[in-house]
Amino acid sequence: MIPFENDVLDRRRKRAACVFGDDPPIVLFGAGKPVQIPGGQDQTYPFIPYPEYYWLTGSRRWGGVLVYDPQDGWRHFIRPVSQTERLWEGGTETVEGEDVAGLQCWLDQRPGRPVAVIGAAVDNVESDLQLAAALQASLDGIRRRKDAAEVALIERAAAATAAGHASARDAIRPGISERRIRIELEAAMFRHGADGVAFDTIVGAGTHAAVLHFEPGARIVEPDDLVLIDAGASIAGYAADVTRTYPAGDRFTPRQQAVYDLVLAAQLEAISTCRKGVEWHEVHRAAAGVIARGLRDLGILRGKTDDLLESGAISLFLPHGVGHMVGLGVRDVGGLAAGREVSVYCGIRMRVDLPMEEGFLMTVEPGVYFVPALLDDAKRRERFSGMVDWDALEPWRPVGGVRIEDNVLITAGEPRILTSEIPK
Secondary structure, three states, rough: OOOHHHHHHHHHHHHHHHHHHOOOOOEEEOOOOOOOOOOOOOEEEOOOHHHHHHHHHOOOOOEEEEEEEOOEEEEEEEOOHHHHHHHOOOOOOOOOEEEEEHEEEEEHOOOOOOOOEEEEEEOOOOHHHHHHHHHHHHHHHHOOOHHHHHHHHHHHHHHHHHHHHHHHHHHHOOOOOOHHHHHHHHHHHOOOOOEEEEEOOEEEEEEHHHHHOOOOOOEEEEOOOEEEEEOOEEEEEEEEEEEEEEOOOOOHHHHHHHHHHHHHHHHHHHHHHOOOOOEEEEEEEEEEHHHHHHHOOOOOOOOOHHHHHHHHHHHHOOOOOOOEEOOOEOOOOOEEEEOOOOOOOOOEEEOOOEEEOOEEEEEOOOOOOHHHHHHHHHHHHHHHHOEEOHHHHHHHHHOEEEEEEEEEEOOOOOOOOOOOOOOO
């Protein structure tokens, strides 16, 4: 079933044609093909179409190619449903379009013209890589701004995610395993409308919470553990991405509470900074500044806030960017503004370095972690010897890590939190 109305797709195609300029080449958008599971004979991994193709067609079926000829407009070539598919899969998605077998003939009727391929490679078609890169950048620019149809799907995913977190929160108790928490969370998301998970659910108890992408295992939650959960539902390819950190019992220990309060303050400060025109690295700096001051107040860091940020000392405890774009997939578009190269801010290489625009949907997910691989690294200990009180740090290691994450839509005014219904 196509999740978007035809008028939504028409508007997207008009926007794309507009940013492609006055004299664009023929543009082909390939959906892609399934990837075979090694040793699986005829089994394949679940197919995910290239996002540009899906965004412009609403089709998640493999093998299709959408074409744009500035002299002739848009045409969609699709792979017809086969008898084998009907036998083994039953009802399959049907999409309006021409048989993809006719694509080569269509191209042969346009000899000598430049062609750019975006998304999956198309058989027997040579793409002008320079033109394709320029068109890709233009398309990324409009895809970053979510339209109303996309926001509606993400809101549904957020609602299913809220149900999952509520179920997980109720399940957390001493004696339960990380894996069982994951099961309860994902089951609730599916019961509330999810058709997939946005990414592999993260559940880390105690010191496991210091592993940024920890895969839940058989570890049993202990009475004084905290439990970090990073999870999101997916609906029609659109994702939510939410992290919450919970106590195993009725309340956090004093040290856990101190770290939690600090991360929450950093997140609220970062969210308040999410305004149209603000650079994303300034949002990161806002969160990092709160964390640096807080760790200094706790006696872990020493020195001026600016020095802790500029030196990268804060990255010992905040070792990732404050967030990323989310929407069509858990990591949607992102990237750098035109002419920029990857830069380091507060000791972190930022994967998003853009001024915020209305319609951007960002995760805001600061954290504080006590990661042995960072804290016990000899070079880091020497480099930051004057900025970290290593003795004072020791009692905080069992906390593991705390992260709090919401999905924030940039508007013309106040930022809108799409995941505000999930308590924190």
